[in-house]
Amino acid sequence: MTKAKKSIAFITAMAVVCLAFGLFAWHTNKPQGESALAASAEQILTLQIGNPQMTVDGESVNIDDSGTVPVIIDERTLLPVRAVVEAVGGTVEWDGDTRTTTLTYKNDVIKLTIDSTTAYLNDAAQTLDVTPVIINDRTMLPIRFIAESFKFTVDWDGDTQTVTITVPANTESSDATAAPNTNTTAKSVVVYFSATNTTEGVAQKIAAYTGADMFELQPKVPYTSDDLDWTDEDSRVNAEHNDSNRHVELVTTDVPNRDSYDTVYIGAPIWWGEFSWVIDEFVENTDFTGKTVVPFCTSMSSGLGDSAKHLAEKTTTGTWLAGMRFGSSATDEQVQEWIDGLDLPTSNSTGTTAAASTVYMTTDITPEALVEIYDKLGFEPEGNVAVKMSTGEPPNSNYLRPELIGDLVKKVDGTIVECNTAYGGSRSETEMHKQVIEDHGLNAISKDGKADIMDEDGSMTIPVPAPASGTSTITEDYVGAHLANYDSLISLAHFKGQVIRLLRW
Numbered sequence: 001m002t003k004a005k006k007s008i009a010f011i012t013a014m015a016v017v018c019l020a021f022g023l024f025a026w027h028t029n030k031p032q033g034e035s036a037l038a039a040s041a042e043q044i045l046t047l048q049i050g051n052p053q054m055t056v057d058g059e060s061v062n063i064d065d066s067g068t069v070p071v072i073i074d075e076r077t078l079l080p081v082r083a084v085v086e087a088v089g090g091t092v093e094w095d096g097d098t099r100t101t102t103l104t105y106k107n108d109v110i111k112l113t114i115d116s117t118t119a120y121l122n123d124a125a126q127t128l129d130v131t132p133v134i135i136n137d138r139t140m141l142p143i144r145f146i147a148e149s150f151k152f153t154v155d156w157d158g159d160t161q162t163v164t165i166t167v168p169a170n171t172e173s174s175d176a177t178a179a180p181n182t183n184t185t186a187k188s189v190v191v192y193f194s195a196t197n198t199t200e201g202v203a204q205k206i207a208a209y210t211g212a213d214m215f216e217l218q219p220k221v222p223y224t225s226d227d228l229d230w231t232d233e234d235s236r237v238n239a240e241h242n243d244s245n246r247h248v249e250l251v252t253t254d255v256p257n258r259d260s261y262d263t264v265y266i267g268a269p270i271w272w273g274e275f276s277w278v279i280d281e282f283v284e285n286t287d288f289t290g291k292t293v294v295p296f297c298t299s300m301s302s303g304l305g306d307s308a309k310h311l312a313e314k315t316t317t318g319t320w321l322a323g324m325r326f327g328s329s330a331t332d333e334q335v336q337e338w339i340d341g342l343d344l345p346t347s348n349s350t351g352t353t354a355a356a357s358t359v360y361m362t363t364d365i366t367p368e369a370l371v372e373i374y375d376k377l378g379f380e381p382e383g384n385v386a387v388k389m390s391t392g393e394p395p396n397s398n399y400l401r402p403e404l405i406g407d408l409v410k411k412v413d414g415t416i417v418e419c420n421t422a423y424g425g426s427r428s429e430t431e432m433h434k435q436v437i438e439d440h441g442l443n444a445i446s447k448d449g450k451a452d453i454m455d456e457d458g459s460m461t462i463p464v465p466a467p468a469s470g471t472s473t474i475t476e477d478y479v480g481a482h483l484a485n486y487d488s489l490i491s492l493a494h495f496k497g498q499v500i501r502l503l504r505w
């Protein structure tokens, strides 16, 4: 083969059905073994601003002997790190010389240095948006970084000024949870925005279960609690909600190693019945071609409605699944059950991968509808494009008429390709076949005014990958030698409307 066959799309048209088969590498998103999820009881901690006591699984205990209290400074809730980590069975070490705190929980180790925005999670440098500070001899920090690193869920109740930290039952340390942000081999990523950490909690559960990497979308100008007050008609969210040209700039939309991901979970809170507009910049600026996109959201009470559909409409690329809504107390089981039911790409036994098929259908049999449905595939053919079709056996054959497919063939600058038949008839020899092609008006829509009979100069073989399961004796396939001249192939197939009979024996 002189040229690699880079991409192939198939469209089945005419009898109202168009099928698209993605051809991208998938991998399984499920954890490798149950050992990664050894169970321990869920723990719940609550801490309240100004309150020297916290609750651990419902029991009130002093935060420490010095009367340390959680505080709000510069609109950030700062919690005493030692009390939280020790309460859940972790350890805390303080090095006065380097002013460094080392937090260990299960197999994960966080190093924080006072007044430094660089922290380390399992030796990987991370940037904090707030430096750790010492207040009354205690290291204080917003809980978000620690929660993300240790896979805790954090809820904030503004009315009672209470932080609830949930330590899931299944956070026994595992490879999947050790250092998600540095795992470049993972094939799924959870991209999310979370204003008050609820969506982040679900994102963490997805990542813990699937081994996905995580990527947080952060607005350049973070939202304060006043900004988020939708009951105040002068608040930032209300101003943005009322502005049809709103645009929230993100720190970055550039997910590291983004090409390596097959599945993109994308999550945000529901704001006024829709996915928060904070993620729009990411959706609009990302090419999801070849990826399965799985929207999820959290809300107080609103259902998913059409919100995921509206989100998907902000881009033309990617295969978007239906999406899922979670409440603020989503459990691991709920998240896992949802993931188990998803139609996600899977890998086969050979290490090569197969994509879940997405079926697009239209009952509008027109050139415009065919182009529209083709566009839905998000397929961008490269180089020399072949359009495979049946050229139609005279005298009374069904074949796709040039008037129907011409616009699409021209749009992709494609050459109509076909092989001679093996069963005799008017297309079994090249010269006869060329005449049929001309008679059927197919040269006229083909690139350079000339369709191509691919086996005119003999045949070549292409390898047939091993099946996902079972065995196959077919290891190669004979095709027309001209296939080597093309970089992309679109297959237009049609059904004749055969009567389907139901037989009873």
Ligand SMILES: Cc1cc2nc3c(=O)[nH]c(=O)nc-3n(C[C@H](O)[C@H](O)[C@H](O)COP(=O)(O)O)c2cc1C
Pocket (backbone or CB within 6 Å): 193, 194, 195, 196, 197, 198, 199, 200, 228, 229, 230, 237, 268, 269, 270, 271, 272, 273, 274, 298, 299, 300, 301, 302, 303, 327, 328
């Ligand atoms: C500006 C704004 C608008 C909201 N609109 C809705 C809504 O329409 N329906 C609803 O059920 N919850 C609504 N909520 C509540 C959030 O969707 C819910 O608390 C969500 O879980 C918060 O996620 P987060 O903590 O990840 O930001 C809204 C919250 C905010 C701040």
